[in-house]
Amino acid sequence: MTCVVFVSESWLIEERYPELQNLAGKIMDPISDMFIRIKNAQKAGHESVQIYHSKFKHEILKVLERSGFVGKIERKGKRLRRTLEVALLYKDEAPKVNDVKLISKPSRRLYAPYKELGRPRHGGIIILSTPMGVMTSIDARKAKVGGQLIAEVW
Numbered sequence: 001m002t003c004v005v006f007v008s009e010s011w012l013i014e015e016r017y018p019e020l021q022n023l024a025g026k027i028m029d030p031i032s033d034m035f036i037r038i039k040n041a042q043k044a045g046h047e048s049v050q051i052y053h054s055k056f057k058h059e060i061l062k063v064l065e066r067s068g069f070v071g072k073i074e075r076k077g078k079r080l081r082r083t084l085e086v087a088l089l090y091k092d093e094a095p096k097v098n099d100v101k102l103i104s105k106p107s108r109r110l111y112a113p114y115k116e117l118g119r120p121r122h123g124g125i126i127i128l129s130t131p132m133g134v135m136t137s138i139d140a141r142k143a144k145v146g147g148q149l150i151a152e153v154w
Contacts, residue, residue, distance in 0.1 A: 042095035053082035059134040113146035124154025
């Protein structure tokens with residue numbers, strides 16, 4: 001009897017709030033989802049992680065690869081089922097990505113000119129999206145270009 005009540009209650013929720021049905025299975029912030037997947041996979045000791053593909057995520061992962069936080073990046077699949085497979089790196093069995101702090105969020109975008117770009121507090125890197133592409137804060141200062149602050153990785 002409780003099963004019938006549960007099914008009928010969930011049916012009523014779907015009937016009252018049809019806009020929630022459209023959100024099922026969609027990721028609200030894909031960049032934070034990518035970083036969370038990487039952190040969780042490293043804490044679980046996985047060798048690689050699958051991430052839904054987008055050009056912007058691929059560019060961010062290239063910056064992480066150049067900085068030595070992740071290993072090789074491979075595109076897999078076709079069209080709508082395209083994913084990125086990211087090899088995870090460890091140092092003495094400890095994950096290379098200790099933590100990530102998202103600076104810009106969907107509700108609040110933060111921008112900085114190149115003169116205000118400093119060193120990260122935790123000794124990692126700050127990732128920026130600039131008119132010249134996605135790069136670290138150190139590369140942006142050298143190129144004298146500012147942009148949107150994405151995240152700090154250490």
